[in-house]
Amino acid sequence: MAEYHLRVHDLSKTFVLHVLHGKRILGFEHISFDVPAGAFAGVAGRSGSGKSSLLKCLYRTYLADSGSILLTTAGGQTVDLVTAADDTVIELRLSDIGYVSQFLRPTPRVPALELAARPLVRRGLPRGEAHDRVISYFERLALPEDLWDGYPILFSGGEQQRVNLARALASDARLLLLDEPTSALDAALQADVVQLLAERRDRGTTMIGIMHDATLLGQLADLVLHMEHGRIVRRETNSDRVAGLDPRSLAIAG
Ligand SMILES: Nc1ncnc2c1ncn2[C@@H]1O[C@H](COP(=O)(O)OP(=O)(O)OP(=O)(O)O)[C@@H](O)[C@H]1O
Ligand SMILES: [Mg+2]
Secondary structure, eight states: OOOEEEEEEEEEEEEEEGGGTTEEEEEEEEEEEEEETTOEEEEEEOTTSSHHHHHHHHHTSSOOSEEEEEEEOTTSOEEETTTSOHHHHHHHHHHTEEEEOSSOOOOTTOOHHHHHHHHHHHTTOOHHHHHHHHHHHHHHTTOOGGGTTSOGGGSOHHHHHHHHHHHHHHSOOSEEEEESTTTTSOHHHHHHHHHHHHHHHHTTOEEEEEOSOHHHHHHHOSEEEEEETTEEEEEEEOSGGGTTSOGGGTSOOO
16 A cells, blocks of 8 residues: 555645634645655645645644644654644754745845755765755756845845745755745746756655646646535546556545
């Protein structure tokens, strides 16, 4: 039977807006899916269908209201990201989980190279090595050299997105969460990013990626979850990679 990297069961999230007298807004509800180790799960759906909220709950930026997110760690343990202690989540973000947000919110006055190398340096990699690794991705993403010591807060959307991508790709994360990682890039750069992500996937990294472009998703995703109004309404499998798997990973549940 397939080895799962991530198993999401009956996950729900509602936002309560206290400034609006407790008004409730649905993020998503009753989401269940399993991602086999080394597979790319695509998430598609209209604007507002709950895709980013789901990804943020997987990264624990948001705390889900109910359900479970079982992650198999590099150390072989199973951790529920809904109930895990904050310290555990912080550790996992350094060792196991990378995240490319839909919008970069860079720390002011931190140069691009420093910002992208930070997770590696925090994990104890010598600064020079961390910089070299990031630079190799800056080069592949055609980020001009004179921006490397510039402040990303001043960059264009596409430049910020490339800093964000280099930061995630340079890490050793075994699970990458990607929220529209190519939305601000031109077609040539999008193709480069798809190539980089495909290489990473083929080296065994598990990925969950939100993408609006069905062609790009088709090139990367082994399975696609289609969301509508906060629910998964359809699933499709795209590749042989998931063909031999336990059918429960693809079944609609919850
Ligand atoms: N922090 C928050 N507080 C209140 N409501 C939120 C919050 N984050 C998301 N929402 C709401 O949850 C719903 C889903 O938003 P989400 O950002 O997950 O959509 P999305 O599918 O990623 O859309 P898009 O394609 O536009 O990025 C929306 O109605 C949104 O207003
Ligand atoms: Mg979004």
